[in-house]
Amino acid sequence: xxxxxxxxxxxxxxxxxxxxxxxxxxxxxxxxxxxxxxxxxxxxxxxxxxxxxxxxxxxxxxxxxxxxxxxxxxxxxxxxxxxxxxxxxxxxxxxxxxxxxxxxxxxxxxxxxxxxxxxxxxxxxxxxxxxxxxxxxxxxxxxxxxxxxxxxxxxxxxxxxxxx
Amino acid sequence: xxxxxxxxxxxxxxxxxxxxxxxxxxxxxxxxxxxxxxxxxxxxxxxxxxxxxxxxxxxxxxxx
Numbered sequence: 001x002x003x004x005x006x007x008x009x010x011x012x013x014x015x016x017x018x019x020x021x022x023x024x025x026x027x028x029x030x031x032x033x034x035x036x037x038x039x040x041x042x043x044x045x046x047x048x049x050x051x052x053x054x055x056x057x058x059x060x061x062x063x064x065x066x067x068x069x070x071x072x073x074x075x076x077x078x079x080x081x082x083x084x085x086x087x088x089x090x091x092x093x094x095x096x097x098x099x100x101x102x103x104x105x106x107x108x109x110x111x112x113x114x115x116x117x118x119x120x121x122x123x124x125x126x127x128x129x130x131x132x133x134x135x136x137x138x139x140x141x142x143x144x145x146x147x148x149x150x151x152x153x154x155x156x157x158x159x160x161x162x163x164x
Numbered sequence: 165x166x167x168x169x170x171x172x173x174x175x176x177x178x179x180x181x182x183x184x185x186x187x188x189x190x191x192x193x194x195x196x197x198x199x200x201x202x203x204x205x206x207x208x209x210x211x212x213x214x215x216x217x218x219x220x221x222x223x224x225x226x227x228x
Contacts, residue, residue, distance in 0.1 A: 147190045154183045161175035162206075 007163035011156040018152010025145040028095045029138070030064035035094065035103050036130050037062055042110065043123030050116045054079055068093055082107040098133050102126060169214070173207050 038060055045056045057074045065071045070093050073085050086093075086104045094100040106126040110119060180203030187196035222228075 143190050147186065147192070150186045151183065154179055154186070158176070158179045161172060161179065 004164060007160055010163065011160040013156075014159055015152050015156035018148050018150070018155065021148040021152070022145045025141055025148070027064060027068075029141055029145075031068060031070075031093055032096070032099055032130075032134055034062040034065040034070075035099070036127065036134065038065070039106060039123050039127050039130065043120055043127065046116050046119045046123070052079075053082070053111060057081070065093075080111055083111065096133070096137060099130060102129050102133065169210060173210060176203055176206055176210075179203075 041060050042053070042056055045051045045059075057071075060071065062071065070085065070089075073089070074081050077084060083104070086100070086107045090100045090104055094103060103126075106122070109122055180200055183199045184196045187193070187199060
């Protein structure tokens with residue numbers, strides 16, 4: 001009886017680990033999309049109403065960026081909060097080094113644009129750069145997420161077969 | 165050899181086949197071949213005791 005319970009626990013652990021890895025990759029994808037949305041939102045708000053950055057940050061909302069605490073830090077920070085957060089905690093929010101460097105670079109420059117047109121141009125430049133990078137890695141990330149889920153289930157079944 | 169061992173080996177075979185298919189469809193052919201190799205090793209580990217007893221049975225039958 002104990003043997004069966006142990007096998008079931010190990011099997012469930014293997015399955016859940018696969019799902020955990022898959023969820024982590026999906027959250028990473030969602031965070032990348034969230035940052036792209038933020039840059040797009042900044043661009044729209046600058047071109048529409050020339051709003052100050054702290055008001056833009058406080059009116060922006062995204063599911064994953066809310067969940068990982070980035071937006072909370074952004075709203076509670078000062079006018080240079082975006083750059084400060086990205087330099088201090090950038091690795092927590094974005095796993096891909098190239099995208100992280102792009103976002104850090106963008107966050108450092110967006111606060112220093114004197115004209116709205118410069119801000120819009122900067123946003124457009126970084127949107128295209130981030131989109132290019134995302135399109136290069138997105139397919140691989142989706143495959144990894146699916147694969148880890150399937151392999152977790154197979155590993156769980158394997159443990160069940162071996163121990164029962 | 166009891167039926168449990170046969171069923172266990174069949175289960176391992178099915179799971180290894182599924183894992184190989186999943187990996188090769190995801191474009192990971194190297195890992196797929198490694199998984200099939202691991203499957204063979206696991207089955208051999210299950211069978212090694214039985215093969216040992218087979219050899220000792222043959223030896224005792226022929227008086228070697």
